[in-house]
Amino acid sequence: GAGVSQSPRYKVAKRGQDVALRCDPISGHVSLFWYQQALGQGPEFLTYFQNEAQLDKSGLPSDRFFAERPEGSVSTLKIQRTQQEDSAVYLCASSSVGGANTEAFFGQGTRLTVV
């Protein structure tokens, strides 16, 4: 399994609960991205890391969303006080180095359902 790994695959949270979603990128990949995919929609960008530095967090929908990648490999997306509108598939992707020929490899996603 050399691909991007995400856990858990499924998460059911009660409204108001905090959740943490994990992403293990491909070993050696410098860039890491989080996307949110609501039902019937395409993935929407949340945030981007290059190594441990969070270079773009313009897509995070509110201050309840927080992402980190402290050692430049594994990343965690945390959602505080979950709301029903947070229900979506959260996708993680990694790529080796940015540039025109860089391919982003996606994980299987974590399906979050807030009840």
Place this chain on the structure above:
Amino acid sequence: AQRVTQPEKLLSVFKGAPVELKCNYSYSGSPELFWYVQYSRQRLQLLLRHISRESIKGFTADLNKGETSFHLKKPFAQEEDSAMYYCALSPQGGSEKLVFGKGTKLTVNP
């Protein structure tokens, strides 16, 4: 604003028929365009990108800057082509911050 539009939510064709999945974009600069595919119960994966000008699994896509389009075409569809197809744009010219369309579900009937 950067936007990718895929006008067809669903597209159904018969095996052996030509298929075209439409994609239009709006972006003021020179974006890089991609097609991603998601087969049933599999992860999203890159199908092709305009910069490489490749034909992958018989699919091609031509960037038309005048019409701001990047339609995906295949002359003879196969049943295994049934999947969700997403057109995406990278404003920085790399794979950072992809902007996706809403996707087109292609069904190829026997």
